[in-house]
Amino acid sequence: MPLAHANTRAVQRYGGALLEQSGPSCWLFVTEAIADQQGLDTWLLAGIIYLYPQGYLYPNTRANRLTTISAICGRVVRRLQQARARGDTVISRDNIRTAVQRSAAGEGVACNYASCVTHLFALGGNYLITDVVELFRRGRQLAAAVAAGLGPDETTPAVMGGAATVIDANSDLADIGLTLAALPHSYLSVSNRYRPMDYPANYTAATNTYDLTGLALAAIRAGGAHAILLHSVNQAAQQLTYKDPNYGDAKIVITFAQLREMARLNGTVSVRGLLVAAAAPPIVLGHAPAAAAAAGPVGAGPIGAGPAAAALVVPAPAPAPAPAEQSNMAVALGIVVTGAILAMVGSYIANQSGRS
Numbered sequence: 545m546p547l548a549h550a551n552t553r554a555v556q557r558y559g560g561a562l563l564e565q566s567g568p569s570c571w572l573f574v575t576e577a578i579a580d581q582q583g584l585d586t587w588l589l590a591g592i593i594y595l596y597p598q599g600y601l602y603p604n605t606r607a608n609r610l611t612t613i614s615a616i617c618g619r620v621v622r623r624l625q626q627a628r629a630r631g632d633t634v635i636s637r638d639n640i641r642t643a644v645q646r647s648a649a650g651e652g653v654a655c656n657y658a659s660c661v662t663h664l665f666a667l668g669g670n671y672l673i674t675d676v677v678e679l680f681r682r683g684r685q686l687a688a689a690v691a692a693g694l695g696p697d698e699t700t701p702a703v704m705g706g707a708a709t710v711i712d713a714n715s716d717l718a719d720i721g722l723t724l725a726a727l728p729h730s731y732l733s734v735s736n737r738y739r740p741m742d743y744p745a746n747y748t749a750a751t752n753t754y755d756l757t758g759l760a761l762a763a764i765r766a767g768g769a770h771a772i773l774l775h776s777v778n779q780a781a782q783q784l785t786y787k788d789p790n791y792g793d794a795k796i797v798i799t800f801a802q803l804r805e806m807a808r809l810n811g812t813v814s815v816r817g818l819l820v821a822a823a824a825p826p827i828v829l830g831h832a833p834a835a836a837a838a839a840g841p842v843g844a845g846p847i848g849a850g851p852a853a854a855a856l857v858v859p860a861p862a863p864a865p866a867p868a869e870q871s872n873m874a875v876a877l878g879i880v881v882t883g884a885i886l887a888m889v890g891s892y893i894a895n896q897s898g899r900s
Contacts, residue, residue, distance in 0.1 A: 562773055564792035566656035567609070569596040570771040573789040574731050577773055581729050589690075592617065592683045594660035595644075597653035606698045610691035612651055617684035619647035624677045634670045637661060708733070709815045713808035717800045721779040723815060730774040731816045732786065736764050736809035737772075740788070740796055753795040757783060761805040774815070 562577040572593050580586045595613045602608075623643045627635065635643075641661040648655050664679065665671060709723050724730070740747070740754040742763075747754050775785040775795055782800040787793060807813040 561793040562787040562789055563590060563593075565596075565789035566594050566659065567596040567598040569593060569609070570789045571606070571731075572596065574771040574773045577787075578729050578731060588664075588679070588683060588686060591660050591664040592687055594656040594663065595648065595687075597651075597655055599654060601653070607691045607694045610687050610694070612653055614684045614687035614691065615651050616644070616647045616653075616655070617680045617687060619650050620644055620680040621677055621684065623647065624673050624680070628673050628677070633673055635673050635676060636670050637665045637668045640665060640671070640676060711804065711807045711813040711815065712811075713804065715804055715807065717782055717804065718779075720800045720804060721777060721782060724774060724777045724784055725779055727815055728774065728777075732772045732774055733769065733814040733816075734772055734806055734810055735767050735769050736806050737767055737770065737788075738763060738796070738798065738802075739765050740791055740794070747794075751795070752793065753785075753797060754791075755797045756802070757797055757799050759798075759802070761802060764802070764806055764809060766809075 561580075563573055565573040576586050576589050576593060580590070592613055595616050597609050597612050601612065620643050623646070624635065641658060644657040644661055648657050709727065711720055711723065738756050738759060740756065743754065743756060743759070746756055746758075771789070773787045773789075775787050777784050783797055784800065784803060785795050785797045788796060803813060
């Protein structure tokens, strides 16, 4: 039975798109998009975050939800190991989906398991069970590492690290423009906001954009705490474009005055720009050397034979290359932040050191 592919590229980025969130996971989806936009490989993270549990959990914490993702991945590993013990060597994407669905049900949660499988196994067809087991084993470790890195304080300042720049009701519009322009690809914490779904006439499909700049300030709706992603700033027009994980990669354009009104209703809008965290250089685990990576199918992911992936690469002053990791699986997570997330990445790297 032929495999769907034998991809030779260990990790493939997918263009920094903001994925549509699953469950109360806006903070994680925005963080993943920021890391990917900065050139860091988050392919596996972008797949397993679709397993973020929907609905209420007890305890209802971010760490517990990530621990549940880890448990789902662990159940998938055990199911596939049982199939391997029966003599099976390959598995179809449909059967992988069934295994993930049943594993989530075994944890008693609902999640977007179908999108997880579609992301990780984009080509369909059949896959080596040993490769799929390794992928979900890494996913289990990655989710557990993120959960452990959150620590007891799960607020956004603790997760993202660093002090926020605050926009409030008294902020000067020109200052808002300067602030946003200085913090590209930022994480914005909001609550009251516009609902683009209420304005289909303002949507342009060709550019996947909602232009809400003509809406009245009174149209801003109350909402719960939410993370959005700054996309771009037009200081001359006093406009910004952001993305909301409730709408995936759609662009939403508003004015600085509208953002200031959101801040007035919220109390503040907090802006955290990850590019300015000079003390926390990018960390990439298992990133395939560019010269050795043959172009594979877009989105194919790290399944099948491939070049040996380089071990830890920390682009801070001229580090010596680490010995090659002898594995055709490359799992990458890199987030340029201070605080808990950086500690989590370090923990995950330490756990992976020396593995084959």
